Each structure stands twice: as structure tokens, then as C-alpha cells.
Amino acid sequence: GDSVTQMEGPVTLSEEAFLTINCTYTATGYPSLFWYVQYPGEGLQLLLKATKADDKGSNKGFEATYRKETTSFHLEKGSVQVSDSAVYFCALQGEAAGNKLTFGGGTRVLVKP
Amino acid sequence: DSGVTQTPKHLITATGQRVTLRCSPRSGDLSVYWYQQSLDQGLQFLIQYYNGEERAKGNILERFSAQQFPDLHSELNLSSLELGDSALYFCASSPRGERDTQYFGPGTRLTVL
Numbered sequence: 001g002d003s004v005t006q007m008e009g010p011v012t013l014s015e016e017a018f019l020t021i022n023c024t025y026t027a028t029g030y031p032s033l034f035w036y037v038q039y040p041g042e043g044l045q046l047l048l049k050a051t052k053a054d055d056k057g058s059n060k061g062f063e064a065t066y067r068k069e070t071t072s073f074h075l076e077k078g079s080v081q082v083s084d085s086a087v088y089f090c091a092l093q094g095e096a097a098g099n100k101l102t103f104g105g106g107t108r109v110l111v112k113p
Numbered sequence: 114d115s116g117v118t119q120t121p122k123h124l125i126t127a128t129g130q131r132v133t134l135r136c137s138p139r140s141g142d143l144s145v146y147w148y149q150q151s152l153d154q155g156l157q158f159l160i161q162y163y164n165g166e167e168r169a170k171g172n173i174l175e176r177f178s179a180q181q182f183p184d185l186h187s188e189l190n191l192s193s194l195e196l197g198d199s200a201l202y203f204c205a206s207s208p209r210g211e212r213d214t215q216y217f218g219p220g221t222r223l224t225v226l
Contacts, residue, residue, distance in 0.1 A: 032213040043115065043203060044217040051213060089156065093213050100146065100169055101215060103156040 002027040002094045006104035009087075013080055013111050021075040021107045023064075023090035031092040033057075033066050033073040034101065038087045047075075047088070080111045116140065117218035119204050125224045131192040134221045138185055138206030144168070145187040146207070146215060147179055151200035162187055194225045 006023040013019060025031065032051040036044040048057030050066035050073065057064050064075045073090060090104040116139035126132055138145050147159040149172075158171035162181035173179075176194075181187040191198060201222050205215040 034213075036217075043117075043219040044205075045115070046214065046216070049213065096169075099144065099207065099213065099215070100158040100161060100171055101148075102158070105155050 002031065002092055002096075002102045004090050004092055004102055004104035006088075006090045006107055008105065009108035011107060011109045013109070015082055015111055015113050016079045017111075019075070019077045019080045019084070019109065021088055021090070021109070023073045023075065023104060025071050025073065025090075025092050027071075027092055027094050027102075029095040030068075031094045033064070034091040034093070035062070035064055035073070035075050036089040036091060036103075038089065038106070040086070044089065080109075082111050082113055085109060085111045115216040115218065117204060117206050117216050119202075119218040119221050121221060122219065123222050123224070125226065126194060127226055128194055128196060130194050130225075131190065132194065132223065134189040134191070134202050134204075134223070136187045136189070136204030136206075136218060138187070138204075139208070139216055142206035142208050142216075143185065144207045144209075145181055145185070146205040147173075147187070147189050148203045148205065148217075149200050150203060150220070151197075154200075156203075159189070191223070196225050199223055199225045 035047040048059040050057040053068035091101045118137045143164045159173040161169040201220045205217045
């Protein structure tokens, strides 16, 4: 079945540092890929998405490129802020009936001033 | 604010009890999804409804059931509750024609004592 593996946290960074969160997936066919962010005490917010190979999703300074050859969708941000502290989830939407999302385990990111 | 509302925000109950969680999707969204977020299982898809009909089922226990009403709101019923059912329960909705975008509600935190 479909699965998503992402690096375990927590990831602790200083403000303005470069952030990378690795995400790899297993799925048949051509899934859509997503990054969701969960701020403390809140629900999940869609951060960015990519629906086909080589697509780059971007939002709020975050980027991720859909790499089919390496089945990866790594999240990057060039200069993090304290407000980026949150839990980040990589997810895929496969081709099976229904549009369920399959999530990775989440990566907690803590940005210190 | 995603436009998806969930009530109640918090629920504390005892083992063996039954509870109902309510979700109102964004205006016009026909699809509703339920997810469970727990410490040991992570984020898992439970069930999806589309315009009142069950569309897909995930790792939903037989003690759990759901339905979507004609006004498109949905309810998740959890019965014979166990300690392990303590979790955050999220509802999400997606617009017609945008199968790959799900908007999440703030969640209901269920604590079973």
C-alpha cells in the first residue's frame, strides 16, 4: 500500500538558518504530493502541493519538488523564522478510489531566535 | 481559518461511553473526510463521504461509524470507547473538481478516562 516516510524530529534551528525536511514515498502510479503544517493547538494547513513529476510547489518561502526518479518530495526553506516553528507533515494522495491522504509521521521544527 | 468547523473542541468521557463529533464542511464542498491523529498511530484516514454517500473507508474500527446528512454536515460516532481512542479527530472537506485539495478543521480532542 501507499506509505510516506519523513525524517524524525525534532529539528532545532536558529533564525535565518536553512531548513530541509526529507520525505520519500511509496505508491503505485502517479500520486499527488503535499506538505501540511500544524501550528501548536491548530489543525492542519496545506502548505504546498505538486501533482505531477518535476512540479515544484511553493508557498511562504517554502519549496518542494516532486522527484519521481527518487520518489521524494523534500521540503526546503532558505531562511526560517521563529514563526515557522510547527510540525510539518508530508502526505500523498494515491490513485485508489476515494481521495484519502496518507501522511508521514510528522517532523517537529523549532526555530530559536 | 479553513472554513471547516468542528464541534466540540474538547470532549472528555469515560470508557464504554458513546460520543458524537460534528463537522460542517466549507460552503459548497461535497466531500468530507475524517482522520484520527494519535501519538502511536500518527495521522490516519478513517472514512470519506461524498454528497451523502460513503466513498472510501480506511482504518476505521467497527465501533466507529459516520454519516453525512443532506445539508452536507457530517457526524462521526464513536461507541464503546476505550482508552486508546483518545486522540485528535480531524474533519476535512474538498471542493468539487479539486480532488487533491483538502481543507482541515481545527479538530476535536477526545480524552477517554
